[in-house]
Amino acid sequence: MKAADRSARTAQKTAQATAKAPQRAVKAARATAKAGAATAREAAKASLAAIKGAVAAAQELIAALAAGGWAVVAVVLVLCMVGLLIASPFGLFFSNAEGNGSGIPQAVAQINGEFTARIEQIKEETPHDILDLDNDAVTAVLDNWCNVLAVYAVRTSADGGSPSGLDGLTAENLALLREVFWDMNQISSFTETVPKGEDETEIVLHITAVVKTPQEMAVEYGFTDERKELLEELLKPEYQELFQTLIGSTQDLTLSVEQVQEILDSLPDDLSEERRQVILTAYQLLGKVNYFWGGKSLVLGWDSRWGTPKEVWAAGSPSTGTVRPYGLDCSGFVDWVFYNISGGSYIIGHGGGAHMQHTYCTPITWAEAIPGDLVFYPEDTHVGIVCGFDSGGNVQIIHCASGANNVVVTGKSGFTTIARPSYYTS
Structure with a gap:
């Protein structure tokens, strides 16, 4: 009973703290809007002060909810920040979702x-x-x-x-x-x-x-x-x-609480931790990196070269010789994932392309597919990572696709073979 009482009291305090946070945000937003009637410089300073106040309040709330309430804090913080920014000189940086869709x-x-x-x-x-x-x-x-x-x-x-x-x-x-x-x-x-x-x-x-x-x-x-x-x-x-x-810097590879939960929900409950981390790491680049023929990266985290115009030097592609935003090719994406998950100690394929990556795997059947396994096009012309299953139990693949010019999640269409990397202990 004592444990239940403590839990109830904690929940009550959490609710009270959560309720106060939006109230502080509203007051700060109103103060910011009012400051807008003063000089531009004063308005800008007031906006920054209000935003900093919201962050400080959220940090206090985080400390209060350290025992499991941090997901709520993240939501409250986002709501506070959005409310403040819309009322401040930075409101123009929020897109009108009903408009042309361009933020x-x-x-x-x-x-x-x-x-x-x-x-x-x-x-x-x-x-x-x-x-x-x-x-x-x-x-x-x-x-x-x-x-x-x-x-x-x-x-x-x-x-x-x-x-x-x-x-x-x-x-x-x-x-x-x-x-x-x-x-x-x-x-x-x-x-x-x-x-x-x-x-x-x-x-x-x-x-x-x-x-x-x-x-x-x-x-x-x-x-x-x-x-x-x-x-x-x-x-x-x-x-x-x-x-x-x-701007929404793509250099921040942090996944939100909601994104992580959605990804984990698509994975088997008994999946090993190392495979879970491979999938979460792969999702960090979803929709963020251009396809670039011959593009590789042995960088922990975001590679500052990504997005920078470079001439495609590798032979064998219609894009060879053209100038494009630098990014990754399919095997480069897989390399980056395993390099990052291992803290820079492992390069799957040992520096080669999709074919070399395939040689460091053990063949398995599609019925044995587990998230974290690799899949290949005929003759190893493309490679991806099994990242989960859809509601119908169909395999889902995350890969850097030239057709989409980005990292995407698709079904297994085009992939004909599957193999298990020797990197895994089980």
Whole structure:
């Protein structure tokens, strides 16, 4: 009975703490909205203070609910943050789900794709023998998004107030965001004829990018003193971090509580812990990494090269010689998963492709399939990982697919053989 009483008291305290958190969030949101009527800089500061207050309150709640209530805390924290942000100068970064479906994360991915496509267009339209692509400059462009968003936010603001567009990223706002991006990040190219031998020459195509600073854009756009003040506030480190969060950085590979639970629900109850971790690790890249022929990565966590335009160097693909966002191919994805699950101590296939990975496995039948086993196309032209079963008991496969240009989960269509990696102890 005593244990039951303690449990009841804990539940009551949990409920009381959970109930107070949204109330604090509402008060903070109202304070933030009210601050919006003051100067832009004051509004920005008030928003940040309110958001920090919500985080501090949530941290207190986490401590109070350490004995099992952390999932509730995560939900409360998200609700608090969303409420605060919508009422703050950052409200414009939330998509209107009933609108065109284009939020900031989607817009960033779309415009990055256009940037890569522009490089490929220059390459295709300019006769050359050798491509000299300034990868450092290209990376600087892709890392410049926080500054782009800060300038964009100020351009959409009224002098002395907060940025507009609180109803989501409309088509008009998307066009303006694209304009700011290309104004701040400009691609330049030129060709150079160099000697190749005694009587031969070859043409080198140089492609680079020039990144403008937010201060340069303030002058170019003719910002008023009020807007310059707001821009300087938004360029502070704490806001740059918040912008990165709003972008939906794919560098955060953490799965949510709901995602983990959904994945685990699809797995057998008696599945070994090492296989569970393989599946959860594989899901960390779901929908986040482009397909890139010959793309490999022996990096723990997010590989900073992913998404950076690079020329496909590996032979044997229609994409060979084209410039695409760097990512993984099918065997590269499997390599990354096992490398990460082992803490960097194991490379399945020992550096080879899908065929080499197959040789380090034991053949099994489909009836013996267990999540974590590998599956292959005929002649080992493609590889994936068994990641669970659908409601009908059919095998589900997670793999980096060229057709989807990403990591996806599908049925076993196309996969003809299955094998068990020697990595597993059982």
